[in-house]
Amino acid sequence: MAVVISLYLDENLSPKIAYQLRRRGIDAVTVRDLGLLGDTDENHLERATAMNYVLVTGDTDYLIMAAAGAKHAGIVFGMQENHGIGDWVRALE
Numbered sequence: 001m002a003v004v005i006s007l008y009l010d011e012n013l014s015p016k017i018a019y020q021l022r023r024r025g026i027d028a029v030t031v032r033d034l035g036l037l038g039d040t041d042e043n044h045l046e047r048a049t050a051m052n053y054v055l056v057t058g059d060t061d062y063l064i065m066a067a068a069g070a071k072h073a074g075i076v077f078g079m080q081e082n083h084g085i086g087d088w089v090r091a092l093e
Helices: 015-023 041-050 061-067 085-092
Strands: 007-009 028-030 054-057 075-077
Touching (some): 007 015, 041 061, 061 075
């Protein structure tokens, strides 16, 4: 049985990543899609968790929150300067 993972992309990632993922049939939303640009990292993590979405980010603040015990449905972290849009799409797919 296949596991379905839904992705919540933080505002520091290009919305083009989510667009390409959706074209591949992957459930992906961005902070921009939700109209929540500028919201706090804590709120994004709480929202992604409540939605049962894995948070995708290049922001180390989420790793710090997770290490401190914050609940989450998963966090995918990558260094933005090391990965282009295609790299993100391939890795997340």
